[in-house]
Amino acid sequence: MQYLHNIGTYFLMIVEMFRKPTKWSVMKQLILKDIDDLVIGSIGIVAFISFFVGGVVTIQTALNIDNPLIPRSLVGFATRQSVILEFAPTFISIIMAGKVGSFITSSIGTMRVTEQIDALEVMGINALNYLVFPKFIALTLYPFVISIAMFLGIMGGLAACVFGNYASMDDYITGIQQDFEPFHMAYAFIKTLLFAFVLATVPSYHGFYMKGGALEVGEASTTSFVWTSVVIILLNYILTQMLLS
């Protein structure tokens, strides 16, 4: 029963977020700030993780191919497939649920417990539009982050491959060009956009509707991470079933 109530509140929040828009001159600033905090601020960690995990995927694949009949270019092919289809869109989004998600929940939650949200509402400002909408707009740039993750994941694989002598650079490059299916990119970016929406709204929900004090802000961040991840994993399953099978 409580779950149904929460899900209902979540969808009402999304409707409310688009109503009574904040003055554009103010909104512009908020969007720029959120692009800086949420998107630009995540590129570093995403780049770091992508590069090294890409490398590890390559090493694991290479080590598991011991049949001399299988071409070495398969290492590149396998890395490309796992990075583009799952690692970059899904795995990075789970990490973002931790980084961006808990930032959103704790910053909105702090505004709730210190009555800053009440202060906005007293002034007749639609606090959901003021706080959540710019995050939603900022995260429409999230696909750029994922493109970087894809690129660096594949580059990390290349580096690991050459550095560890698992295959030649030519083999790897042949591999990553093999049987390229453009729809896989579309699939990956459809997922990414949906995850971006989840990353902007689920943590905002947990911050906006929280009650209590500083301790509860911490709890809300944790709960928000768990639920954001669960929603991303479930959506990933449903979308994969729908789009790829």
Added chain:
Amino acid sequence: MIEVTNLEKSFGDAHILKGISTTFEKGKTNLVIGQSGSGKTVFLKCLLGLFDYEKGKIAYEGQVFAELSEAEKRNMRAKIGMVFQGSALFDSMTIEENVMFPLQMFTKQSKSEMQDRANFVLNRVKLKDANKKMPSEASGGMQKRVAIARAIVNNPKYLFCDEPNSGLDPKTAIVIDNLIKEITEEYNITTVINTHDMNSVMEIGDKIVFLKDGLKAWEGSKDTIFRTDNEVVTDFVYSSNLFKKVRRMYIEDNS
């Protein structure tokens, strides 16, 4: 003037306000007092339209708030200033930006006009050279002044303060109280203040409404509160020995 008639408010099964009627006059500092948890904040948030209530009526100069259209409500809100218990300054903005915020939202002033006005009210609350500071770099007393400056920057007709001097030392508390009173009289604002601080009651209680168990247990002013025989009031007011002594002296002086 604000008129409240028979206001009732519950959260689930918890009946917090059980029918409160009173009026708050212009140019006066109206105090709502009562123990922690007696519903002062809930009462104030009902007045502000932050909480819906089940029964009763709240009218600003005869206009019933709940019956206004969205546009009229927005107009009304532009005339309301609020000082929250914890100041509720926006912590991502500087002090100056906090004070300019209502102007940015409600007016079409240019940046320099807004800055001039912000400086004027910051001066009025006796806060200088703090414009570029972040709220986290300001002391509790300074934050309270900024909150007052932000509340009055757009020339409100109504000013609400939720425990404006909680968490301040007694000296600063009196300064803040007097500041609110001066501003109320200077600009002829209808001011409603929640407090459980007896110093405030004695200093600035033009009108006092005493809440207990969700009802208005007593109403009067700083002059009558010392003479009343109403036991719930005397219990609350003279819960400290100091005030018991003050009362005895007051009655002796005046008899």
